[in-house]
Amino acid sequence: MGDPNNIFVLTGAGVSAESGLGTFRDRGGIWARFDPMKLATPEAYAADPDTVLDFYDHRRRGVIAAEPNAAHVALARAEARLAARGGRLFLCTQNVDDLHERAGSRAVVHMHGELLKACCTVCGTVTPWRDDLDRASICPACGGVGRMRPDVVWFGEMPMHLDAIEDALAAADLFVAAGTSGAVYPAAGYVREARAHNIPTCEINLEPSDNADAFDDARYGPASTALPRFLADLGL
Numbered sequence: 001m002g003d004p005n006n007i008f009v010l011t012g013a014g015v016s017a018e019s020g021l022g023t024f025r026d027r028g029g030i031w032a033r034f035d036p037m038k039l040a041t042p043e044a045y046a047a048d049p050d051t052v053l054d055f056y057d058h059r060r061r062g063v064i065a066a067e068p069n070a071a072h073v074a075l076a077r078a079e080a081r082l083a084a085r086g087g088r089l090f091l092c093t094q095n096v097d098d099l100h101e102r103a104g105s106r107a108v109v110h111m112h113g114e115l116l117k118a119c120c121t122v123c124g125t126v127t128p129w130r131d132d133l134d135r136a137s138i139c140p141a142c143g144g145v146g147r148m149r150p151d152v153v154w155f156g157e158m159p160m161h162l163d164a165i166e167d168a169l170a171a172a173d174l175f176v177a178a179g180t181s182g183a184v185y186p187a188a189g190y191v192r193e194a195r196a197h198n199i200p201t202c203e204i205n206l207e208p209s210d211n212a213d214a215f216d217d218a219r220y221g222p223a224s225t226a227l228p229r230f231l232a233d234l235g236l
């Protein structure tokens with residue numbers, strides 16, 4: 001594989017696992033302990049907003065207490081090194097934490113939203129969300145009381161930034177998926193779209209994902225060592 005200059009990187013919960021943030025489908029994962037249909041759907045929020053807000057407050061406190069790991073740092077460094085040689089690293093993450101940004105990544109596309117942001121269910125305004133939201137939270141834009149929700153994509157909702165993602169995918173000369181089980185679409189379909197564009201693909205994961213057969217190449221091991229090594233092999 002020649003030196004790629006336009007790399008599309010898709011990350012999942014496995015990239016933040018070594019920072020202490022839970023994955024979803026591993027043994028003991030978040031969805032093994034909590035029912036997503038009761039916590040991660042618009043219907044769940046409408047039926048029991050306090051329980052949903054408590055769940056996301058707890059996860060957000062975990063994100064604030066976490067630190068980026070070597071995988072996040074390596075991606076930020078690769079973004080800068082690619083830019084310095086006129087290339088681009090398009091970082092599309094399914095994660096709702098801000099560890100990519102805190103590691104120094106400058107362009108992060110959060111297709112499942114961001115836990116450190118809240119949005120008003122009346123006017124749609126998105127604001128930073130650092131303190132726990134309770135039912136009395138007031139929208140700073142429209143003054144609506146108690147109508148703020150986490151700015152994350154719930155099951156049954158459309159992921160964000162899909163047009164930009166599709167454009168970046170078509171323009172890439174290397175597709176890398178790191179720390180994702182390949183269980184949730186549309187993200188899980190991106191490797192096949194890359195293959196359809198004859199783009200080389202590589203999976204970097206603790207173990208083969210549901211999509212393992214679709215990848216040309218794979219590096220298995222913890223993201224904090226496998227991802228920096230992979231990027232170093234590319235001179236990044």
Ligand code: APR
Nearest residue numbers: 012013014017023024025094179180181184205206222223
């Ligand atoms: N290093 C690399 N990979 C790891 C590590 C690690 N230290 N720990 C776990 N993994 C791998 C697991 O083997 C698994 O394949 O990361 C993957 C995590 O998969 P999931 O828990 O399914 O997380 P993800 O793929 O990001 O889920 C996608 O599902 O519920 C939704 O919105 C949620 O964004 C999430 C989406």
